Amino acid sequence: MSDPQGSPRTDAMIREEAVAWLALLRTSPAAQEQEKFTRWYTADSRHADIYDALLDGWDVMARMKRPEINRSEAYVGGNLSGRGGSKLLALAATICLLLAAFGFYRAGLLGLGSPRPAEMASQVGEIRTFTLPDGSKIILDTNSLVAIQYSGSARRLILERGRARFDVAHDADRPFIVGTRAGEVIAHGTVFDVTVEGQRTSVALLRGSIEVRHIGREGKGRFLKPGQWTAIAPSEPATPPLSSSGEESRWPSGMLSYENARLSDVIADANRYALHPIRLVDASTGALRFTGTFKAQDTARLARLVAESLSLTLTQDPDGGFVLGMR
Known part of the structure; x- marks a missing residue:
């Protein structure tokens, strides 16, 4: 019930997974399945939020159908299928209830307020x-x-x-x-x-x-x-x-481009992407002008490019950060 490609998924896709998990967990799943569910639930905050909201909808619908059901039975480990009838019929009823709850939840008709963002x-x-x-x-x-x-x-x-x-x-x-x-x-x-x-x-x-x-x-x-x-x-x-300039709109490509920009502004932009940021020894160095294009995540290359083009010294601090200074 996970995306093997790891590609971004919409809320609708996650809700479908949540419906499938909730249906499965109503049929006395094996410990292995419960472990898989726990990994899915904790892998992404959206998984938890959407599953919990669906569970709230299930709870309301269950009470509308069977007033004696309490919330503790809706969580992992609850077994509703053993209360009379076959397990197959219980599973079918559960899935119908889930789909109904899911539909009412999406329509905002359960009186639970808006779904959590x-x-x-x-x-x-x-x-x-x-x-x-x-x-x-x-x-x-x-x-x-x-x-x-x-x-x-x-x-x-x-x-x-x-x-x-x-x-x-x-x-x-x-x-x-x-x-x-x-x-x-x-x-x-x-x-x-x-x-x-x-x-x-x-x-x-x-x-x-x-x-x-x-x-x-x-x-x-x-x-x-x-x-x-x-x-x-x-x-x-x-x-x-x-x-606005054309350069400012190119950021989704991962490239940053500058024409006669203040060095301090360039460094500030680049450091937003940096695990090892660039630091200027002398604040006055920030007034120097820089022209160039570089990959936003390649802080090391930018540091070398600036040092070479503006005749600055380049060293690294103990934490791996890059330090630019006047010669």
């Missing part, structure tokens, strides 16, 4: 792509986290940290909303980037149209055109729409 994350130095149930895609930059909670009326996501590109599938009946600490972005069929840096949020539009709403500001927000970006923060006025 799934989380998708990337590690330091990693760029990951996810496909959502509606066909929309998310590319997460290094060390990023997004919470996803779809409903029948809206597709809502929260970017907790980092940067993400959203390629939105059109759905006229359900707006696509990305929230941050500073506000939210409302889109339909479009492609845009959102970056969270502390309390500040930057939004860049690549294709389509989006509305950027500032937290605490009533009324409509600011609309961007393709090639524009803006920034918002809770206690600051929004940045007027500005033209």
Whole structure:
């Protein structure tokens, strides 16, 4: 019940696995199967969240069908099939109940509130792509986290940290909303980037149209055109729409490109991907200008490239970090 290829899976795929596990665990599975379930359950926080939410739905449906069932019987090790009738009939009834609970859960009709949001994350130095149930895609930059909670009326996501590109599938009946600490972005069929840096949020539009709403500001927000970006923060006025450079939009490729940029800015960007970061001995070195393209995860190559092009010294500290200094 796992993906042998290790490819990113949607919530819908995980829910199907959860339904299968819950059906299996109702038929006195062998210890080996229970061990497999435990590994599946703990392998990903989404597995646990979706299984628990499905279990809640199962519990409600079970009580509607048989009031005497209590929650303790719904967990691993419970055996409902022994209460009269054949095991086959019990399994069939259980599966029907599971499918019904699953349908009501997805429709939000069980009175349990909205399903807990799934989380998708990337590690330091990693760029990951996810496909959502509606066909929309998310590319997460290094060390990023997004919470996803779809409903029948809206597709809502929260970017907790980092940067993400959203390629939105059109759905006229359900707006696509990305929230941050500073506000939210409302889109339909479009492609845009959102970056969270502390309390500040930057939004860049690549294709389509989006509305950027500032937290605490009533009324409509600011609309961007393709090639524009803006920034918002809770206690600051929004940045007027500005033209974005082509280099800034290339990050999903894993390559970073700069033209006459401040070295301090280049190093700061590269260190977001680095397990062994680059450090400047003298802060004034950060004012030097750098032009070049490099692979974001290849910190060592960048350090050598900067040292050679700007005539700086290059050493490594005991922790493996790279140190650049003046000759």
